[in-house]
Amino acid sequence: MAISFSSQALEAFHQLLALYPDKSAALIPVLHLAKREFKTITPEVMSYVAGLLDVPPTRVMDVVSFYTLFPREEEGRYVIQVCATLSCSLMGAGTIIDYLQKKLNIGIGETTADKRFTLKKVECLGSCGTAPVMQINDDYYENLTPARIDEILASLP
Ligand code: FES
Numbered sequence: 001m002a003i004s005f006s007s008q009a010l011e012a013f014h015q016l017l018a019l020y021p022d023k024s025a026a027l028i029p030v031l032h033l034a035k036r037e038f039k040t041i042t043p044e045v046m047s048y049v050a051g052l053l054d055v056p057p058t059r060v061m062d063v064v065s066f067y068t069l070f071p072r073e074e075e076g077r078y079v080i081q082v083c084a085t086l087s088c089s090l091m092g093a094g095t096i097i098d099y100l101q102k103k104l105n106i107g108i109g110e111t112t113a114d115k116r117f118t119l120k121k122v123e124c125l126g127s128c129g130t131a132p133v134m135q136i137n138d139d140y141y142e143n144l145t146p147a148r149i150d151e152i153l154a155s156l157p
Helices: 007-017 023-038 043-053 057-066 086-090 093-104 146-155
Strands: 078-083 117-122 134-136 139-141
Touching: 007 023, 023 043, 023 057, 043 057, 078 093, 086 093, 093 117, 093 146
Parallel strands: 078 117
Antiparallel strands: 078 134, 134 139
């Protein structure tokens, strides 16, 4: 069965289109909408979005493959993104990443067997003054230490 947005997502889609001079300019916001709706941006989702916006599927693929924001494979319930850029590196991001890999028993880009966590290493999250920093789904966690990570992960429902 072909995929399609829910009625609520379709309404949001039409509201987004009204904000842009032409359909193709709404590609990134529509991909965010597709991520919320489908979780994973599969080739089928890319084709669907391309059809909605009247753009070639290859254009959608170019954008999806450029940004880490649009997962092409199923991710865990919690996506942990650890900044590994200069300020965070100087403040111990390497230790944080090693700790998370051992604690979760996964490597970078992998998901735990129970589908609870996905671990990613990313570029600057824009909070360099509170390095080292990670983002879990939409929330930031700053001034990280291994002990703080234990607290954070234990607090997640
Ligand atoms: S270098 Fe890590 S948030 Fe900027």
